[in-house]
Amino acid sequence: MTPQEASRKNEDLCRRAPVIPVLVLKDAATARPLAEALVKGGLPALEVTLRTDAALDVIREMSQVEGGIVGAGTLLTPKDVEAAKEAGALFGVSPGATDRLLDACEEMDLPLLPGTATPSEAMRLYERGYTVQKFFPAESNGGAPVLKAWAAPLPQIRFCPTGGVSPANAADYLALPNVLCVGGSWVAPANAIESGNWAHIEQLAREAATLAR
Numbered sequence: 001m002t003p004q005e006a007s008r009k010n011e012d013l014c015r016r017a018p019v020i021p022v023l024v025l026k027d028a029a030t031a032r033p034l035a036e037a038l039v040k041g042g043l044p045a046l047e048v049t050l051r052t053d054a055a056l057d058v059i060r061e062m063s064q065v066e067g068g069i070v071g072a073g074t075l076l077t078p079k080d081v082e083a084a085k086e087a088g089a090l091f092g093v094s095p096g097a098t099d100r101l102l103d104a105c106e107e108m109d110l111p112l113l114p115g116t117a118t119p120s121e122a123m124r125l126y127e128r129g130y131t132v133q134k135f136f137p138a139e140s141n142g143g144a145p146v147l148k149a150w151a152a153p154l155p156q157i158r159f160c161p162t163g164g165v166s167p168a169n170a171a172d173y174l175a176l177p178n179v180l181c182v183g184g185s186w187v188a189p190a191n192a193i194e195s196g197n198w199a200h201i202e203q204l205a206r207e208a209a210t211l212a213r
């Protein structure tokens with residue numbers, strides 16, 4: 001898959017809902033009810049971070065949920081890409097980008113949303129064909145004002161800011177012309193997952209899904 005195709009696919013993905021939930025799950029048994037609650041609340045694109053031993057099983061389980069589009073986050077190496085693909089991930093997300101990771105995603109047909117934190121990184125990815133990128137970590141890097149400043153010289157690049165995004169600042173990002181959607185873990189808090197409070201998560205998803213763009 002070319003970077004251009006990957007960017008088109010990720011643009012479609014980012015346009016499905018204003019928020020992509022970033023999920024950290026320790027137990028694959030919670031995967032299905034969690035995905036069902038998020039999809040039902042209006043958030044179909046789900047990023048499962050490869051930060052736990054259960055993550056690949058979580059991707060397998062969530063992929064069975066109707067209406068969900070499940071991807072893998074925290075992709076660092078070609079091995080991660082291979083494992084994510086094998087588990088059924090439909091897209092990939094990474095905190096940054098290396099040539100080896102980009103090569104692997106292009107070779108294995110996994111549309112990657114690559115992470116970027118500076119104009120030079122964004123330009124390098126743009127040069128390769130990636131017009132849709134993740135701005136990470138968004139808040140610590142200066143937040144919405146930084147992306148607003150980038151929009152002037154880099155209008156061709158659109159972003160999914162992630163890292164520190166919350167209900168308090170999501171609207172500031174979503175109001176920018178170069179922001180397609182945001183990523184965030186707030187819609188799936190660990191305590192609600194542990195206690196199986198799916199109604200609460202569905203409600204958080206519903207609120208996130210109605211954020212204006």
Ligand SMILES: O=C(O)C(=O)C[C@H](O)[C@H](O)COP(=O)(O)O
Nearest residue numbers: 049073074095162163164184185
């Ligand atoms: O592991 C990855 O690849 C990531 O994507 C990191 C996540 O984007 C952030 O950890 C989410 O940040 P919070 O919403 O502030 O919890």
